[in-house]
Amino acid sequence: MILRRKIGEVHAVDQVSFQIRQNETVGLVGESGSGKTTIARCMLYLEPPTSGDVFFEGQNITETFKKANRTQVLALRRQMQYIFQNPYASLDPRMTVADIIMEPFEVHKHIPRDKWLDRMYELLRMVGLEDYHAERYPHEFSGGQRQRICIARALAVNPKFIAADEPVASLDVSVRAQILNLLQELQQKLGITYLYISHDLSTVRHICHRVAVMYLGKIVEIAETDELFDNPLHPYTVALMSAIPIPDPKQKRHRIILPGEVPSPISPPSGCRFHPRCPRRIDICSKEEPPLLEVRPGHWLACYNPWPPKHIFA
Amino acid sequence: MLSRPILRVHGLKTYFYTFAGVVKAVDGIDLQVDKGEMVGFVGESGSGKTVTAQSIMRIVPTPGKTIGGTIEFEGRDLLSLTESQMQHVRGKEIAYIPQDPTTTLDPVYPVGDQIAEVIMRHQLVSKKQALARATELLNSVGIADPQIRINQYPHELSGGTKQRIAIARALSCDPSVILADEPTTALDVTIQAQILELLKDLRQKFNVAMVFITHDMGIVADTCDKVTVLYAGQVCETGTTEQVFEKPKHPYTEALLSSVPSLALRKEKLSVIPGNVPNLIQPPSGCRFHPRCSYAKQICVDKDPELESIGDGRWVHCHRWRELDLKSAVAS
Numbered sequence: 126m127i128l129r130r131k132i133g134e135v136h137a138v139d140q141v142s143f144q145i146r147q148n149e150t151v152g153l154v155g156e157s158g159s160g161k162t163t164i165a166r167c168m169l170y171l172e173p174p175t176s177g178d179v180f181f182e183g184q185n186i187t188e189t190f191k192k193a194n195r196t197q198v199l200a201l202r203r204q205m206q207y208i209f210q211n212p213y214a215s216l217d218p219r220m221t222v223a224d225i226i227m228e229p230f231e232v233h234k235h236i237p238r239d240k241w242l243d244r245m246y247e248l249l250r251m252v253g254l255e256d257y258h259a260e261r262y263p264h265e266f267s268g269g270q271r272q273r274i275c276i277a278r279a280l281a282v283n284p285k286f287i288a289a290d291e292p293v294a295s296l297d298v299s300v301r302a303q304i305l306n307l308l309q310e311l312q313q314k315l316g317i318t319y320l321y322i323s324h325d326l327s328t329v330r331h332i333c334h335r336v337a338v339m340y341l342g343k344i345v346e347i348a349e350t351d352e353l354f355d356n357p358l359h360p361y362t363v364a365l366m367s368a369i370p371i372p373d374p375k376q377k378r379h380r381i382i383l384p385g386e387v388p389s390p391i392s393p394p395s396g397c398r399f400h401p402r403c404p405r406r407i408d409i410c411s412k413e414e415p416p417l418l419e420v421r422p423g424h425w426l427a428c429y430n431p432w433p434p435k436h437i438f439a
Numbered sequence: 440m441l442s443r444p445i446l447r448v449h450g451l452k453t454y455f456y457t458f459a460g461v462v463k464a465v466d467g468i469d470l471q472v473d474k475g476e477m478v479g480f481v482g483e484s485g486s487g488k489t490v491t492a493q494s495i496m497r498i499v500p501t502p503g504k505t506i507g508g509t510i511e512f513e514g515r516d517l518l519s520l521t522e523s524q525m526q527h528v529r530g531k532e533i534a535y536i537p538q539d540p541t542t543t544l545d546p547v548y549p550v551g552d553q554i555a556e557v558i559m560r561h562q563l564v565s566k567k568q569a570l571a572r573a574t575e576l577l578n579s580v581g582i583a584d585p586q587i588r589i590n591q592y593p594h595e596l597s598g599g600t601k602q603r604i605a606i607a608r609a610l611s612c613d614p615s616v617i618l619a620d621e622p623t624t625a626l627d628v629t630i631q632a633q634i635l636e637l638l639k640d641l642r643q644k645f646n647v648a649m650v651f652i653t654h655d656m657g658i659v660a661d662t663c664d665k666v667t668v669l670y671a672g673q674v675c676e677t678g679t680t681e682q683v684f685e686k687p688k689h690p691y692t693e694a695l696l697s698s699v700p701s702l703a704l705r706k707e708k709l710s711v712i713p714g715n716v717p718n719l720i721q722p723p724s725g726c727r728f729h730p731r732c733s734y735a736k737q738i739c740v741d742k743d744p745e746l747e748s749i750g751d752g753r754w755v756h757c758h759r760w761r762e763l764d765l766k767s768a769v770a771s
Binding site: 156157267269270297298299300301302303305306309324326327328330331364365367368369370371372373374375376380382383386387 | 483484597599600627628629630631632633635636654655656657658659660661662680681684685694695696698699700701708709710711712713715716
């Protein structure tokens, strides 16, 4: 899949390609402005990509979304769903939970009307809520419960793929674990494939099978989760990992502090976009853009001067 | 010399009188900060972290009111000061770094003026001298080209730079205590690392005590000497960072440490704290954590435990700390 989006001069996501396998969770990590959300929105055609295509089960769905009629688009939407970051903003305050979860039934008409209530209660229980919650309004729920409602709504159309955009970022620490466990359980039970977007590497390590690290609209490194965390090679990945405070006062690890800030995507730096902040830059970095190459089995990297393997936790 | 605490909060109670009922946001919180010390103040939303800081500064928004307890600062009781006496404390002796720099810097004034304003309020200096001091401060918080920056407006600056400005403003009158309210929560991880490093340096350089309010146990382990864990407006336990992380004495601390996904090791399933943070209009009876506590017994439902001293300068708010052998998920 290759995406290229252009609004005015902002290249939010530039020439990004990756695959997600069935029943897999792929993590998309990066700081604000790196293009994580834009990728997910383009994949579901919530935002039309400037160029590039998304293939879903072998079908070029970007083409389908552009040309197809409403029935065909709805059929695709049933396969792919989205969970938004902020469960306070993504639930209509004037609808009851029952209405919220049953709205997809009304739009898609994929199950007969007399089954609606049964299915709605089934979904509620599936996400760990109780039957009596159906009559309530969103403001009566805590953040974690609201995110459960959002998940139930996404599941209402039996999707095969869900893009989860920072689903736990706005939740309290003690309820994050509940939602992460729920997402994992649902994957095992229903065989769902996830794209999991986050800026928090520790939740990514927990939930994802593979992880792609993004910087300023580019994927700089992608690998299996354990491989990436054991052998991070790109200087940005290494810095990102070392920047996360570890909850153990005895573990005083050397921290790489990156100078400066993420530059504006309106005029990204020449060559490798990370070179102005990179502690390992060499001459070529400012001149040529490094290609994304497979450097170890299943481990792709875009860097001219990476760290040696097994560097970070040594 | 005996180290006397510079700031001592005892039995602080701040309630909010809303139409729905009385919200007991802070209900008997104790906090002690020694000179030059970094104290972590950890808790989830609604645990009373921010309201405690606001109570110390006496800037609790209406309908909130501090109705009990003492706040002793360098031997004076802040709660008995008049408003004009308090204005000499705010910004000069106790400074505040708010969570979100975007909303606390005034958009219509250049940032230099906003720092100079604090300096001129507390010291007899001209605007020129105050601006010169502001430039120096920007330099010491690691902002490049301070002469240019002081004339810029907040919207021209990035989040990280704005937070540095807020830190410079807090330092401007050499306070002896800084209350930092989640100063890195709104920032990206690599910028957070920069700011944490900066705060650690500044604390050495200015010898200032800091109360670091956060919900991130990682940040506490990384930066703080002591830690106070809060839950639903009450203290769970206090101790040095090593003590609390190695041998938590309160079930909430134990649960909090084990529910955080770890970067270094991957667990099949995260352990979960069941339920949600309680509603503080009708907090649970007895110990406020009992509905979510896996060690709760009948006494926990009936009676609120005392905050007990257990030696080594540690305090615990739990009936069963003697019998429980709590494990730390992070101590290797």
